[in-house]
Amino acid sequence: MSVNIIWSETSGGTAIASKDLSDINNGAESSELSIYLRHTGTNPITSVGLYIAAFSGTYSGAATAANDLAELLAWGNNSSSSSFGGVLVSFNGSTWPTYNSKSPTDAFVHRTGVGDNETNAVTLSATATGGSAGIIAASASATFKMKVAVPSDEATTGVRQFEHVLAYSYTS
Amino acid sequence: MGQWTKFFFDGTKYIGSDKSIALRKASWTKSRNDGIVSVLLEHNNKSIQIFGTGNYWQADRYVYSFSQQSSILTARCVQFQSLTDINICIFLDENRCIAREFKNFCTTLIPRYQLFQLKTGQWLTLEYDITNDQLKFYIKDSKI
Numbered sequence: 001m002s003v004n005i006i007w008s009e010t011s012g013g014t015a016i017a018s019k020d021l022s023d024i025n026n027g028a029e030s031s032e033l034s035i036y037l038r039h040t041g042t043n044p045i046t047s048v049g050l051y052i053a054a055f056s057g058t059y060s061g062a063a064t065a066a067n068d069l070a071e072l073l074a075w076g077n078n079s080s081s082s083s084f085g086g087v088l089v090s091f092n093g094s095t096w097p098t099y100n101s102k103s104p105t106d107a108f109v110h111r112t113g114v115g116d117n118e119t120n121a122v123t124l125s126a127t128a129t130g131g132s133a134g135i136i137a138a139s140a141s142a143t144f145k146m147k148v149a150v151p152s153d154e155a156t157t158g159v160r161q162f163e164h165v166l167a168y169s170y171t172s
Numbered sequence: 173m174g175q176w177t178k179f180f181f182d183g184t185k186y187i188g189s190d191k192s193i194a195l196r197k198a199s200w201t202k203s204r205n206d207g208i209v210s211v212l213l214e215h216n217n218k219s220i221q222i223f224g225t226g227n228y229w230q231a232d233r234y235v236y237s238f239s240q241q242s243s244i245l246t247a248r249c250v251q252f253q254s255l256t257d258i259n260i261c262i263f264l265d266e267n268r269c270i271a272r273e274f275k276n277f278c279t280t281l282i283p284r285y286q287l288f289q290l291k292t293g294q295w296l297t298l299e300y301d302i303t304n305d306q307l308k309f310y311i312k313d314s315k316i
Contacts, residue, residue, distance in 0.1 A: 002194075002243040005236040017241050043201055046231070047316055057239045118235055118246060118303075164238040167246075169231040169316045172188060172199045 003041035003170050011036050011141060027152030037166065038141040045168040048134045049121025052087055052110045055161035062158025069162055075151055076102070076111030085149040086110055087162065091128040093145050121167040174215030174248065176230050180207045200230050211250050217267055218307060220250055220298040224273040227253040231316040246303045249316050251295045260296060262286045262309055269298050269307040
């Protein structure tokens with residue numbers, strides 16, 4: 001049986017399907033967005049991990065969904081302070097990745113090989129789940145923060161779109 | 173759609189069809205899990221089956237996107253954990269993946285058969301990768 005996942009901005013809140021992070025200038029970051037995850041299964045969901053994917057809805061960005069994803073991952077790959085950016089995730093709400101520390105404890109930036117597809121989904125830490133890493137118990141929730149950073153040397157303006165995706169396992 | 177079947181040493185079996193599970197009339201965790209000698213999982217035209225005495229587990233993989241607000245089934249798995257070091261023979265073709273415990277290996281190379289040892293505590297995992305429509309097997313240190 002499939003299990004529904006509810007993404008919300010508050011604990012136990014109503015589901016959200018999209019989020020506009022508003023305009024972000026070069027060298028700046030979006031506001032930190034708190035995400036709460038819960039599910040409808042009667043058993044825990046396990047091997048829970050996050051990755052980003054090409055936007056699959058009606059695209060309204062400036063390029064293509066595939067290009068946007070490639071660009072976000074490339075920003076995360078960069079190891080210079082002026083070229084680094086992308087989709088940043090913090091499991092503890094305070095530690096964030098940087099251009100020279102891309103996966104500190106309880107945080108990471110989506111990049112090639114890390115949170116770029118289902119196989120490379122990044123396991124939710126124990127801090128995020130409030131229990132065991134990668135496990136969200138029935139009637140429980142996990143939480144993390146995310147934000148997007150734009151490199152200071154980025155020359156192309158325009159809307160970018162992407163999907164945040166949760167991969168998980170379930171046993172009836 | 174599909175189903176999994178637990179076969180027990182006493183000749184009985186328990187079927188968990190997707191439909192019955194969705195209606196909460198069947199469950200892997202809430203049904204008998206001792207004395208299993210084989211588990212068969214069928215999905216579309218693919219089947220995976222493990223024969224052996226040990227611990228079994230079944231799990232399905234999903235992805236759930238923020239914008240799509242729906243889950244997508246990406247893989248179905250059956251796992252087997254032996255209580256001792258054993259030899260495993262795998263038969264793998266386009267539509268079937270079958271794993272069986274063997275006492276002795278034959279030394280003749282037979283196409284589509286693969287032989288290896290499964291260590292105590294390891295989980296032999298047979299998977300139907302739905303996204304890529306591919307059967308595969310691998311060893312994990314833990315349940316999925």
